[in-house]
Every structure is written in C-alpha cells, then in structure tokens.
Amino acid sequence: MDWNRTKSIFIFVFLILNIFLYWMYLNRYNEAQSVEILGEKTIEARLKDDNITYGPLPNSNVSATYITGEVHIFKNTAPNDNQKVSFTDDTHTQISAFFTNPVKLRNIDDASLIDFVHSNVKSGDSYALWEVDREERVAVFYQKKNNRMFYYNDSALLKVHWNMDNEVIKYEQTMIDNFEEMEQQETVIPPLQIFQTLYNKTLLKPDSSIKQVKLGYSTFSNLKATQVLIPTWEVHVKLSDGEMEEYFVDAIDGKIIEIQGDKQQGEEEDWGVE
CATH class of the missing domain: 2.40.128.690 (YycH protein, domain 3-like)
Incomplete structure (x- = not known):
C-alpha cells in the first residue's frame, strides 16, 4: 500500500470537508441574519x-x-478703557466686567450680540451663542473648540447683561485654554x-x-x-x-x-x- 498517496488523499478529503462545513456555517449564519433583519424594523x-x-x-x-484644557487665570486688566474688571473669588478664574459707558446695541438679536462679544470680550471669537433670555435680559455663550461648543460648562461660560434701553452694562466670563488633543x-x-x-x-x-x-x-x-x-x-x-x-x-x-x-x-x- 502506498501510504504517502493514502495520506495525501485523507488530507485532501478533510480539507474538502472543512470547506463544506464552513460553507454550511456561512449559509446558516446569513439565513439567521436575514430573518433577524426582516423581523426587526430599522x-x-x-x-x-x-x-x-x-x-x-x-x-x-x-x-x-x-481634549484636555486648563482653567484660565485672569489678570486684573480690562480689554479696553471703557471696562472695569473685578474678580468674583480668590482663584481669579471668573471675572465681572462693568462698562463705564454702557454699549448700545442696534437690536437684541443673535448677530448684534455676537458682534458685541467679538469686539468687547477677551477671546470673544472663541465663544458661541447658546441662548437669549429677553425677559431676564441676559445672553448665554459657551466656549468652543474646532467650532464645537462646550455644553453647560461653567468654566467656559460668558453671560452678557443689558438694560431696558438695549445697552450692555456688564458681562461675566470664565475660560479654558492650553488645549491638548x-x-x-x-x-x-x-x-x-x-x-x-x-x-x-x-x-x-x-x-x-x-x-x-x-x-x-x-x-x-x-x-x-x-x-x-x-x-x-x-x-x-x-x-x-x-x-x-x-x-x-x-x-x-x-x-x-x-x-x-x-x-x-x-x-x-x-x-x-x-
């Protein structure tokens, strides 16, 4: 008996059997997946x-x-001469800025508020408008990174306040910087x-x-x-x-x-x- 030839035949048969069993497994798996897809709505x-x-x-x-970032430490300096800045606590991570001469807004709308922030607030273009409460006369902004807002983050918050004459009288600000991705x-x-x-x-x-x-x-x-x-x-x-x-x-x-x-x-x- 040619054992080498017989061994080769057994190996070939087992290989064919394994391929067949794998084909059967794939068929049953695909059938099960089809039933699941048909039975469950998208x-x-x-x-x-x-x-x-x-x-x-x-x-x-x-x-x-x-991303990571560090809570910004503010210095006791105002962005311009029309503002007076004070700290709300000893950490110097939040400021209140009051306007000596309130800044008149043409309208209380998104565009006017955004323009005001860009022109009067440190790093104002890094904040995005979240909501405007006309009854309380306050607009809420949150900081953004890669044009994506930091939702409900008190360390990246800007609140703008105006009076009944549509004049901005003050704002409060916190900020995050030194970002790393x-x-x-x-x-x-x-x-x-x-x-x-x-x-x-x-x-x-x-x-x-x-x-x-x-x-x-x-x-x-x-x-x-x-x-x-x-x-x-x-x-x-x-x-x-x-x-x-x-x-x-x-x-x-x-x-x-x-x-x-x-x-x-x-x-x-x-x-x-x-």
Whole structure:
C-alpha cells in the first residue's frame, strides 16, 4: 500500500470537508441574519411609524478625540478703557466686567450680540451663542473648540447683561485654554445610531420632530485646574405640544449624558445601539 498517496488523499478529503462545513456555517449564519433583519424594523422605519421626523443629518464619517484644557487665570486688566474688571473669588478664574459707558446695541438679536462679544470680550471669537433670555435680559455663550461648543460648562461660560434701553452694562466670563488633543482620533457614532439609542430608551416620543443634531463637547472630568472634554452629540427635539427637549449622547461610547448646569453625569449602564 502506498501510504504517502493514502495520506495525501485523507488530507485532501478533510480539507474538502472543512470547506463544506464552513460553507454550511456561512449559509446558516446569513439565513439567521436575514430573518433577524426582516423581523426587526430599522430605526428609520420605527421613526416613520411613530411620526418622528428629522431633517438632513450631519456627516457620518466624522472623527473626533478627547481634549484636555486648563482653567484660565485672569489678570486684573480690562480689554479696553471703557471696562472695569473685578474678580468674583480668590482663584481669579471668573471675572465681572462693568462698562463705564454702557454699549448700545442696534437690536437684541443673535448677530448684534455676537458682534458685541467679538469686539468687547477677551477671546470673544472663541465663544458661541447658546441662548437669549429677553425677559431676564441676559445672553448665554459657551466656549468652543474646532467650532464645537462646550455644553453647560461653567468654566467656559460668558453671560452678557443689558438694560431696558438695549445697552450692555456688564458681562461675566470664565475660560479654558492650553488645549491638548489626544493623538488617537475616533470615528463618532452616526446620528441615526444616536436616534436608535434615544428611541430604545423611549426618549423620542411619537409626533415629535428632531430639530437639531450637532457635535460638541461635554465634561468628562472636571478638576480644579484641568478638564477632560469628550465629543458629544447634542439633539434638540420639538414635542407635539411645542415644548423643546434636549439630549446629550457620548459620541464615542454611545452613553446618554445627563447635563444640568454645572452637574453632569454619564449613565452607569452602557445603552448601546441594538
């Protein structure tokens, strides 16, 4: 008996058998996946069934990374002669600036307020307008990096106050500087998967409309002098009764982040996308 020939035949047979078994495994896996896809609706279909609408979405192939920054220490100097600066505490990390001659605004609108900040506030072009409260006569700005806002960050905050004559009388400011980005860039979770996360947690209600989906930063670690900021999706939703709700989701890990003023907390459980 030619043992070498017999051994070669056995090896060939086993190779063919392994290929066949692997082919069978792939067929069954693909069939199971097909059944699962057919049995489970996509997030687009679920939103459509619940009459939840949304407009054009941001680019899904966006990269971002964690960044760190230091809380700025202000000096007792004003940007111009029309301002008097004082510190709110001994750390010199927050200032109040009062105008000797209040600055008249043409209108209380976004463009006028932004122009004022760019012209009268230290590093004013690094702040983005968040909201305008006409009843309280105050506009809230938060600092930004790479055109992405630092949501509800009290260390990167600017408040502009005006009187009944539309004259700016003072502002309060905090700031972060000396930024460093982590070398490793991460592809952020696409907006539709963020919708899936919110939908699975019943946060997207029927007959609502997703008005804004924007990428910014939230605070991961807030120490006295240093902060770690994480890429975060901001989602604004208009309910059927006209009320607005806002949600924040970690753009890397997909966790919903609870932000309330200077308090911020991530979920203990990872609400990943199904």
